[in-house]
Amino acid sequence: MKLLLTSGGVTNAAIHAALERMLGKPVAESRALCIPTAQWGHPMCGPASVRRLIAAEPGVERLSGLGWASLGVLELTALPTIGAERWVPWVREADVLLVDGGDATYLAHWVRASGLADLLPSLPGAVWVGVSAGSMVMAPRIGSWFVEWPDAPDDRTLGVVDFAIFPHLDAFPSNTLADAQRWAADIAGPAYAIDEQTAIAVVDGTVEVVSEGQWVRFGA
Numbered sequence: 001m002k003l004l005l006t007s008g009g010v011t012n013a014a015i016h017a018a019l020e021r022m023l024g025k026p027v028a029e030s031r032a033l034c035i036p037t038a039q040w041g042h043p044m045c046g047p048a049s050v051r052r053l054i055a056a057e058p059g060v061e062r063l064s065g066l067g068w069a070s071l072g073v074l075e076l077t078a079l080p081t082i083g084a085e086r087w088v089p090w091v092r093e094a095d096v097l098l099v100d101g102g103d104a105t106y107l108a109h110w111v112r113a114s115g116l117a118d119l120l121p122s123l124p125g126a127v128w129v130g131v132s133a134g135s136m137v138m139a140p141r142i143g144s145w146f147v148e149w150p151d152a153p154d155d156r157t158l159g160v161v162d163f164a165i166f167p168h169l170d171a172f173p174s175n176t177l178a179d180a181q182r183w184a185a186d187i188a189g190p191a192y193a194i195d196e197q198t199a200i201a202v203v204d205g206t207v208e209v210v211s212e213g214q215w216v217r218f219g220a
Contacts, residue, residue: 001120002127002203003160005135007167008196009062012212015199022127022203023095025042030095032068035075038099038133041106041149051115053100063098063131076107091119094126101132101167104142105152111137117158132167135200139164146181160203163190169214171196177216184218191218 002022010016016082021182023030031143036053039045045118051057054073056065065073072090074097091097099107111117128138140159143166147155164187166180180193192200197213209215 001123002125002201003138004127004129004199004201005138005161005165006129006131006199007135007169007171007194009060009131010066010129010199011062012197014210014212015197018199018201018208019096019127019129022201024125025095027068027128029069031070031091031093032064032096032098033072033074033094033098034098034100035074035076035134036102037098037110038102038104038107038137040077041103042101042133043148044124045102063100063129068096073144076110076114076116079116084115088115088119089128091116092123096127096129099128099130099134099137101134103147103149103152104133104136104139104157105147105155106149107137108132108157109152110120110148111158120160121124135167136165140189141187143183145179145186162205163192163200163207163219165200166191166193169193169195169198169216180216181218189219192216193218 036050052060137157138160141155144155166183168175184191194215195213198215200210201208
């Protein structure tokens with residue numbers, strides 16, 4: 001699977017162009033499934049924020065509101081109860097999974113528990129577009145700084161990539177470069193701090209930073 005790991009979504013022309021290169025066709029010809037699951041694990045999210053995402057309301061239109069040929073919702077917490085024979089075809093027919101933010105440890109739990117983690121390696125042509133926790137979940141760990149789910153056993157996530165991500169650089173008072181530096185010291189491995197105008201593209205193991213904003217790389 002190809003990864004487009006963002007902080008704030010498809011926020012500029014450079015990230016949009018990278019997305020269409022990964023898709024191999026225009027967004028307007030691509031089928032998308034939106035995954036809001038991470039929101040349920042974060043205390044600042046809930047029904048209203050999920051509604052805004054799915055309805056592509058102002059402020060969140062940079063993920064679900066890009067003009068997809070079709071857009072559906074894939075709620076990971078429901079998948080274990082309906083059988084793989086129903087939901088696996090939905091995922092295989094999609095060109096892109098739009099994975100929203102929230103709590104990355106909660107999302108990692110449900111990516112595994114739903115069976116989606118086992119399916120991802122068989123989707124080489126599909127694109128995973130993450131926002132915030134939807135991007136962080138691909139890292140080996142996220143740092144205790146970002147764990148909000150009370151039942152998280154630790155800060156480990158999926159480990160699909162070998163680097164961690166500090167999103168929303170300078171977007172909030174607690175996401176300054178100094179905060180990112182303290183976070184990176186705890187991570188003690190390769191990591192990126194990225195702002196809302198930055199994405200990290202990963203295709204066949206090659207990592208490329210796509211940015212019209214600010215970003216910093218930490219570690220070896």
